[in-house]
Each structure stands twice: as C-alpha cells, then as structure tokens.
Amino acid sequence: MASGTALIYDEEMTSHKLLWNDPICDIEVPERLSFSYEQLKCYHLVERCVCVPAREGSEEEILLVHSSEHLEVAKSTQTMNEEELKRVSGNYDAFFFHPSTYRCARIAVGAGLQLVDSVMSGKVCNGMALVRPPGHHSQRNAANGFCLFNNVAIAAEYAKRKYGLQRILIVDWDVHHGQGTQYIFEEDPSVLYFSWHRYEHQEFWPSLKESDYDAVGLGRGKGSNINLPWNKVGMGNSDYLAAFFHVLLPVAFEFDPELVLVSSGYDSGIGDPEGQMNATPDVFAHLTHFLMQLANGKLCVILEGGYHLKSLSESVCMTVKTLLGDPVPQITGEMAPCLSAIESIQNVRAAHKPYWKCLMYEDTSFLQNLSTKSHLLEKVNTNPSTEHESKITNKDEMVKVERFLELHMKNILFPVPPIKTAATIESEASAHLLPLSVRVVKEMDMNEVKALVSAFYADLVKEDETLLSLGSMLAVLDKILTKQVCNGIAESPTASVSVAVALRHSVRFGFQRVLCIFVGDMEIIPNTEDGRILMIHICEKQQSEKTNSKHYISLNWKEVRFTFIRSLVYVRMHRFEENFSSCYFSSSRRQSHSVKRVRRR
Ligand SMILES: NCCCNCCCCCS
Numbered sequence: 001m002a003s004g005t006a007l008i009y010d011e012e013m014t015s016h017k018l019l020w021n022d023p024i025c026d027i028e029v030p031e032r033l034s035f036s037y038e039q040l041k042c043y044h045l046v047e048r049c050v051c052v053p054a055r056e057g058s059e060e061e062i063l064l065v066h067s068s069e070h071l072e073v074a075k076s077t078q079t080m081n082e083e084e085l086k087r088v089s090g091n092y093d094a095f096f097f098h099p100s101t102y103r104c105a106r107i108a109v110g111a112g113l114q115l116v117d118s119v120m121s122g123k124v125c126n127g128m129a130l131v132r133p134p135g136h137h138s139q140r141n142a143a144n145g146f147c148l149f150n151n152v153a154i155a156a157e158y159a160k161r162k163y164g165l166q167r168i169l170i171v172d173w174d175v176h177h178g179q180g181t182q183y184i185f186e187e188d189p190s191v192l193y194f195s196w197h198r199y200e201h202q203e204f205w206p207s208l209k210e211s212d213y214d215a216v217g218l219g220r221g222k223g224s225n226i227n228l229p230w231n232k233v234g235m236g237n238s239d240y241l242a243a244f245f246h247v248l249l250p251v252a253f254e255f256d257p258e259l260v261l262v263s264s265g266y267d268s269g270i271g272d273p274e275g276q277m278n279a280t281p282d283v284f285a286h287l288t289h290f291l292m293q294l295a296n297g298k299l300c301v302i303l304e305g306g307y308h309l310k311s312l313s314e315s316v317c318m319t320v321k322t323l324l325g326d327p328v329p330q331i332t333g334e335m336a337p338c339l340s341a342i343e344s345i346q347n348v349r350a351a352h353k354p355y356w357k358c359l360m361y362e363d364t365s366f367l368q369n370l371s372t373k374s375h376l377l378e379k380v381n382t383n384p385s386t387e388h389e390s391k392i393t394n395k396d397e398m399v400k401v402e403r404f405l406e407l408h409m410k411n412i413l414f415p416v417p418p419i420k421t422a423a424t425i426e427s428e429a430s431a432h433l434l435p436l437s438v439r440v441v442k443e444m445d446m447n448e449v450k451a452l453v454s455a456f457y458a459d460l461v462k463e464d465e466t467l468l469s470l471g472s473m474l475a476v477l478d479k480i481l482t483k484q485v486c487n488g489i490a491e492s493p494t495a496s497v498s499v500a501v502a503l504r505h506s507v508r509f510g511f512q513r514v515l516c517i518f519v520g521d522m523e524i525i526p527n528t529e530d531g532r533i534l535m536i537h538i539c540e541k542q543q544s545e546k547t548n549s550k551h552y553i554s555l556n557w558k559e560v561r562f563t564f565i566r567s568l569v570y571v572r573m574h575r576f577e578e579n580f581s582s583c584y585f586s587s588s589r590r591q592s593h594s595v596k597r598v599r600r601r
C-alpha cells in the first residue's frame with residue numbers, strides 16, 4: 001500500500017489574469033492560488049507533502065477531450081493584444097484570455113496528469129494539485145465559466161488509456177455544475193460523475209435543464225451521471241454529509257472505483273460570493289476522508305473554484321491535512337439536513353433507482369404526491385435576498401466571515417484537550433503500555449455490580465460468573481456516561497450480556513439515542529427500548545425472527561461486504577435516516593433473508 005501525499009503547485013499559473021473590467025470574471029484572481037499555498041505553508045503542511053513538479057500538458061493529451069479547433073483558438077491567443085483577447089473572450093460564457101492563459105492552462109492540465117502518475121505509480125497514495133484556470137465547465141469545443149481545458153476530464157481519459165482503468169469516480173463538490181465534465185462522460189459507463197451544485201430550480205448559472213437530478217446519463221452511460229441540485233442557498237455541513245451518506249457513498253461503494261478524482265471547488269464553502277452556502281472548511285476534511293476509503297485510497301484532488309480567499313485556503317488546508325492522514329475534526333452543529341436538501345436527495349435516489357442495487361428497493365411512492373411536498377417547501381422558504389441586498393451585505397459579509405473563520409478554525413485545529421479514553425486492565429504492570437491519553441479505571445467492585453444488576457438487570461444476568469464480567473464494562477461506561485472520558489474499551493467473556501446491560505444502563509441514564517454495532521452471534525437480542533437504541537448486528541446466523549423491531553438490523557457478515565456495511569453504518573448513524581424508508585440488501589443473490597425493510601416512520 002503506497003503512502004505519502006503529493007502536492008503540485010507552480011507559481012507560473014498565477015500569471016493568468018483579467019486585463020479589463022468584467023464584474024462576472026473578476027473573482028477568478030491569481031491570489032486564489034498563492035493565498036492557498038501560503039496557508040498550506042503556514043500550517044506546515046507543504047513540508048509534510050511530497051512536492052511533485054507540474055509540467056505542461058501536451059497537445060495530444062489535451063486532444064484526449066478537446067477538439068483541435070478549440071486547441072488552435074486557445075493557442076492563437078498567446079500573441080494577441082488586449083483588444084483581440086477581449087474579442088475572443090466574448091465568444092464564450094464567462095471566460096477571459098490573457099497572453100499567458102494558454103500556457104497556464106497547459107500547466108494546469110499537466111499538473112493533474114503528474115498527480116495521476118504519482119498515485120498510479122505508487123510513488124504516493126494520494127495528492128492535491130493547486131491549479132488555475134479551473135476546468136469543469138470547459139467543453140470539447142468551448143471555454144466556459146473561467147475554464148479553458150477540462151483538467152479533471154483529461155486526467156480521467158489519461159488514466160483510462162495509460163493504466164487501462166475501467167472504473168473511475170469523479171466527485172465534483174464545487175458549487176457550480178460541471179456541465180463540461182457531464183457532457184464529456186455522459187455516455188461513458190466507465191466514468192461515474194457525481195456533482196452537487198447550486199441550482200434554485202434552474203435559476204442559478206449555468207441554468208441548464210440538464211443540471212437537474214433527472215439527467216442520469218445517456219445510452220450505455222445511464223446511471224453514471226449523478227446530479228444533486230441544491231434548490232436553496234445556505235446549505236450546510238449536515239446537508240453535505242447527508243448527500244454523501246444517502247447518495248454518493250452507497251453508489252460509490254457499489255461502483256467500487258479503481259481511482260477517485262475530485263473536481264475540488266471550494267465555492268461550496270461558507271463566505272463564497274458565488275455559492276452563498278454555509279458549510280465550514282472542516283466539512284471538506286470529512287468528505288475527503290470518506291473518499292479515501294475507496295480505490296485503496298488512490299485519490300487525486302484537483303482544484304476548481306473557490307472565490308473567498310480565506311474560506312478557500314482554509315478548506316484547501318483541511319483537505320490536504322486529511323490526505324496526509326491527520327484525524328478529522330469532530331462533526332459539530334446541526335445534524336439534520338434541511339427539507340429542501342432531503343427533497344433533492346430523495347429525487348436523485350429515485351431517479352437512479354433503476355441503475356443501482358443499493359437503491360433497488362427505494363420507495364418512490366412519494367413521487368406521486370411530490371406537488372404537495374414542494375408547496376410545503378415554499379412555506380418554509382426564507383424569502384431570498386434580492387441581488388441588490390446581497391451585493392451590499394457582500395462587503396461586510398466577507399469581513400464577518402473572516403472573523404468567524406479565524407475563531408472557528410482555531411477551535412477546529414486546537415480542540416479541547418485530547419479526547420480521553422478509559423480502559424480497565426488486568427494488571428497494573430501493563431498500565432505503562434497504554435498511551436498517556438488513556439485513563440486506567442478500576443473495575444467496579446462486586447457489591448456495586450450486584451446492587452446495580454439486582455435492581456434493574458436481573459432478567460439479563462443469570463449466573464454469578466456473568467456478574468464478574470460486568471465490572472470492567474460498567475466501570476468504563478460509568479466514566480463515559482458522566483462525561484469524564486469520551487470513549488473506552490473493555491473486554492468481556494460474556495459480550496452479549498454486557499452489551500445488553502450497557503445499553504439498558506445508558507438508556508436508563510437518560511441517553512435518547514444509542515447506536516450499537518455488534519459483530520458476532522448474540523445469545524440474547526437486547527430490546528431496542530422503544531426506538532432509543534439502533535442495533536446493527538453483523539452475524540453468522542440470521543436472528544431477525546427473534547425481534548420485529550425496525551431498530552434492529554441483522555446482516556449476514558458473509559454476504560455483505562465490509563465496505564458496504566461501513567456505508568450502511570454512516571447512513572444509519574445519520575438521524576436523517578428516520579425520514580426515509582429504505583432497504584438494504586446483501587450482495588448475494590439470496591437476498592430474501594437479509595433484506596430488512598425499514599418502514600417509513
Ligand atoms: N451571470 C453569469 C455568472 C457566471 N458565473 C461563472 C462562475 C464560474 C465558476 C467556476 S467554478
């Protein structure tokens with residue numbers, strides 16, 4: 001397994017800049033790159049990466065995706081004067097040429113290919129390329145939306161041909177729809193393209209019908225194009241995580257890509273004038289971490305948009321920090337996605353139901369009554385600020401975001417004292433083996449256990465020797481319930497009884513939602529305490545007949561691949577699931593006994 005993270009950056013790409021007044025393009029500035037690179041240095045992340053040089057993409061490589069006409073037009077601009085540059089730029093929607101644009105765009109392409117080579121050769125495990133001009137809006141025969149050559153699309157085509165890859169996932173978390181990438185791969189089943197984007201029912205640029213959730217791909221490519229439109233601004237971390245848990249990750253695990261490319265735009269982050277979203281930089285650590293679980297970690301992150309310099313650079317740092325293997329920050333704040341996000345997620349899951357096994361039991365009955373639903377949405381709609389207002393607030397808005405990010409990132413990077421772990425160990429002698437952050441706790445003594453069990457758990461604990469095994473679990477659990485530590489580890493010869501007692505003890509202590517994941521067979525199936533416990537039981541023998549609780553899911557571990565379970569756990573852990581009726585299936589043909597129908601709440 002390769003290790004190490006590549007970082008590709010070349011100052012040359014800062015020479016492309018706008019020479020005339022254009023309020024649409026004036027946000028795509030060279031400082032986007034230099035500011036991000038400086039921030040990486042400031043967090044000492046550059047020195048931890050393998051610095052790989054960029055190179056110019058060759059004409060042949062550019063022709064993997066673009067027409068020779070497009071290449072020739074781009075090439076011809078190198079010797080143009082400002083007036084000619086302005087005229088040629090006017091042929092495209094939201095693009096500007098500078099005499100150095102062609103060279104910068106070729107370096108941007110080459111940087112992406114260097115990254116693919118570094119990962120595919122095993123020189124590194126993953127990496128990031130800081131490039132401009134971006135690429136995901138550019139099309140076979142046109143520049144568009146600040147993009148001249150489609151860096152990520154060329155990287156995907158290049159990887160397919162050079163390394164014979166058959167399954168490449170492109171995740172586009174930029175706030176704009178990468179229509180260029182969609183057009184290039186919509187008939188190609190070997191490239192799965194996922195994009196979320198500000199859409200507002202086709203109001204937001206590029207305002208295309210084919211950016212909506214029902215554009216699933218064409219011909220053999222049906223099912224390989226996933227569009228998740230955001231129909232409101234202000235989407236936050238919980239909406240982005242729900243999109244990963246309930247759309248991207250289940251499909252991505254099923255697709256099982258050999259390489260993952262990210263069209264990594266950070267204009268989906270807080271403070272960005274284009275996106276107007278609320279997700280904080282730390283969410284990109286989580287998104288990156290999830291994608292690192294695919295393709296044996298072969299992950300190439302290539303910069304797209306991002307126009308709030310502070311928000312952009314913090315998000316770039318969160319991404320690189322995670323690629324390096326640093327632990328991701330705790331997810332904080334609102335956990336439930338908003339109604340509009342839920343509707344978009346439901347729509348895209350329904351649209352892809354015919355193409356993905358993980359969606360084959362999707363309940364799409366809601367589609368019939370969607371009209372009532374959207375009028376519901378209108379009610380909760382905060383009236384959108386007019387263009388004029390948002391422009392005025394933009395200035396002091398940007399400053400406010402700067403302040404917010406200063407404080408927020410301090411918390412993220414220097415959280416409260418490191419999470420403490422409690423453990424009980426047999427002998428004091430082995431105490432020194434435990435890391436300093438682990439707190440050794442004494443087992444609960446027998447009388448205490450007896451008193452506690454006889455009061456509430458006598459039905460669970462039959463024999464005395466079981467009593468003995470509860471001491472260490474209860475001692476650790478007590479420290480967690482009283483918030484003296486965050487987590488703990490305890491061994492027990494009677495695991496299922498200990499778990500049953502621990503679950504009932506936690507609920508009796510006042511916890512309202514307890515997730516239990518039990519691997520192995522259980523003598524007794526604890527009851528799920530009227531919904532306050534969600535139990536995922538990964539076992540040899542199916543035991544679902546013993547309980548009909550919808551909060552008990554048993555999975556036959558022989559049948560369901562671990563990665564699928566991992567995505568299932570993510571999905572279940574996210575409370576959002578309660579609003580969904582969904583089904584999970586085993587990966588084998590004999591689905592009947594491992595399909596669990598979870599009814600709509
Ligand atoms: N009213 C026209 C707005 C054009 N906006 C282009 C944004 C390109 C972003 C690239 S990530």
Ligand SMILES: [Zn+2]
Pocket residue numbers: 174175176265267304305306
């Ligand atoms: Zn963008």
